Amino acid sequence: MNTELLGAVREGWGWTGIDAAAVTAVSPFGHLIVRDAQGAFWYLDPELRSLDRVASDEPSLFAYMRDAEVREIWEAMALVDAARVRLGAPEAGRCYSLKTHALLQGDYSHDNLCTIPIAELIRFTGDFEQQTRHLPEGSAVQLKVVE
Template identity: 35%
Template sequence: MNIIEAIKESWSWVGIEPEEIVGENDFGNLIVRDYRGRYWRLCPEDAYCKVIAENRNELDALSTNQDFLADWYMAALAEQAKEKLGPLQPGRKYHLVIPGVLGGEYGISNIRTVSQVSQIHLSGEIGKQIAELPDGAKVQLRVIE
């Protein structure tokens, strides 16, 4: 399965109709252009996929925002992950085992590598399950094999 298909399958519930991946980082965050020319950010560690720019001009403006860039590149954490886990193999991304949105630590003890397609599916499922919960709600994780 390719990345676009995985996004369609796992994130269509937010309204995204992905056409092209225009950016990605080592933690599997994606910037996706949809068929209407809007740009979405899929953020696996926080289990969201939302519009960040209505058009290319807005995306270009965002690309000069230092806060956005620091959050996007996650440079220090990416460097730690590379040192501990090695360089990424094709089709794999660094991944927070317990997502940040569920209280997972942004630290090396909570990072592994994972197939990017699996990461998209997992984050979409988590995002869908917690979408309506208020901030601070308690959740219980259950692993089903």
């Protein structure tokens, strides 16, 4: 799984310049902690479509993850509980997420919860962010599925 996730980070988010070496943690909603080749740690948030360097070493990462706001976002307890009731536990390699339209709109209603392969979520959100990052907020986007 870690090899597949690492590949998804490299494919979906490599355009940011991250030299991803390992995925060290995965939240129930597919948020990742990624260690780069230099030993720094990055927080990948697929809902916000962001990848931020959060620590230069493990002690700094542990301090970052102890922050109450960070823990609340990482654990997402209420949302995880709602998803577990609605969908059951996700199978191996999957996480909870929002259906695509809701993910892009930030609509966290329980009807929009689903499970998805984590690697697919990471690739999609990275690719989408790369293509849309320069658009003004509120811009209309049309998705085109290509097989």
